[in-house]
Amino acid sequence: AQKITQTQPGMFVQEKEAVTLDCTYDTSDQSYGLFWYKQPSSGEMIFLIYQGSYDEQNATEGRYSLNFQKARKSANLVISASQLGDSAMYFCAMREGSDYKLSFGAGTTVTVRA
Amino acid sequence: EAQVTQNPRYLITVTGKKLTVTCSQNMNHEYMSWYRQDPGLGLRQIYYSMNVEVTDKGDVPEGYKVSRKEKRNFPLILESPSPNQTSLYFCASSFVGQGANEQFFGPGTRLTVL
Numbered sequence: 001a002q003k004i005t006q007t008q009p010g011m012f013v014q015e016k017e018a019v020t021l022d023c024t025y026d027t028s029d030q031s032y033g034l035f036w037y038k039q040p041s042s043g044e045m046i047f048l049i050y051q052g053s054y055d056e057q058n059a060t061e062g063r064y065s066l067n068f069q070k071a072r073k074s075a076n077l078v079i080s081a082s083q084l085g086d087s088a089m090y091f092c093a094m095r096e097g098s099d100y101k102l103s104f105g106a107g108t109t110v111t112v113r114a
Numbered sequence: 115e116a117q118v119t120q121n122p123r124y125l126i127t128v129t130g131k132k133l134t135v136t137c138s139q140n141m142n143h144e145y146m147s148w149y150r151q152d153p154g155l156g157l158r159q160i161y162y163s164m165n166v167e168v169t170d171k172g173d174v175p176e177g178y179k180v181s182r183k184e185k186r187n188f189p190l191i192l193e194s195p196s197p198n199q200t201s202l203y204f205c206a207s208s209f210v211g212q213g214a215n216e217q218f219f220g221p222g223t224r225l226t227v228l
Contacts, residue, residue, distance in 0.1 A: 004156070033215055045204060045219035052215070091156060100145045100164075100208060101172060102217060104156030 001026055004092050006105035013082045013112050020067070021077040021108050023092030029053075032096045034075040036066065039089040039107070048090075051075060079110075087112045116141045118220035120205050126226045127195055135190045135223050137205030144210040146188040147172070147217070148180065151202040160203075163188055164210065195227040 005024045013019040025034065036048040051059045051066045059066040067076040079086055089109050093102040118139045127133055139146065147162040149172075159172030163182040177199055179191040188207075192199060205220040 035215075035217075037219075043202065043222045043224070045206075045222075047216050047218075050215045093157075100210065100217075101147065101159045101162060102149075102157070102206075104149075104158070106154050106156045 003027065003096075003103040004094055004105035006092055006108050008108045009106070010109040010111070013079075013086075013110060015084060015112055015114050016081055018078060018080045019082055019086075019110060021079070021090050021092070021110070023075045023077065023105060025073050025075060025092075025094050027073075027094065027096050029097040032094055034066070034068070035093040035095070035102065036064070036075075036077045037091045037093060038086075039091065041088070045091075049077065082110075082112045084112050084114060086110060116218070118205055118207055118218050120203075120220035120223050122223060123221060124224050126228065128228050129196055130194050133192050133195060133225075135192075135203060135205075135225070137188045137190065137220055138186050139188075139205075139207040139218070140186065141207065141209075141218065142185065143207035143218070144185070145217075146182065146205065146207045148178070148188070148190045149204045149206065150174065151204065151222075157204065160190070195225075197227045199225065200227050201225060 032053045034051045038046040049061045063080045065078045089107045091107045092105045148160040149157040151157045161180040163169045203223045206217045208217040
């Protein structure tokens with residue numbers, strides 16, 4: 001079974017608008033971590049934000065926030081005030097229990113329009 | 115500067131010609147891992163290492179070997195590359211233990227096997 005599902009292959013967003021990238025996960029572990037990475041066209045993987053399963057507050061990092069809904073097993077990334085430099089592929093990933101392996105979704109390509 | 119380096123960044127080779135992709139980190143991380151990225155599949159783990167001389171298979175280990183003789187280095191070896199190993203490869207590393215939430219990725223190695 002797929003551990004991480006990203007249902008949006010591609011999205012367009014207008015500059016300065018907010019965009020939400022969907023991520024649902026599947027795990028039977030009580031302890032897990034959720035990550036979002038950005039991959040620009042240059043190819044590197046840039047860590048954006050982390051949410052632990054026991055964290056009571058939603059994680060935020062600058063213009064990035066993670067909408068964590070534990071009961072729904074969703075961890076959506078919200079990018080506020082989109083910039084042209086936000087155009088990239090975005091990956092949701094999960095780490096379960098004591099395993100350090102990251103399970104990745106297929107990714108969502110975001111294109112920011114001027 | 116804290117970083118994970120990979121070499122080479124780009125490689126075109128032919129079927130059956132042994133090759134090694136090097137990975138080195140300067141953060142004294144215990145955990146190191148190799149992933150491959152393929153369109154529509156996200157990143158999948160090939161092999162990982164929890165510390166020196168401790169390595170284990172990930173989700174897609176067939177056709178690959180690794181070694182961990184020193185803490186900082188974790189080379190990926192393709193003994194007899196085949197065209198289905200054409201992919202983008204990432205090395206990653208992190209600390210082990212509580213609070214070790216971020217995995218640092220190398221810049222990627224784009225491999226083409228003809």
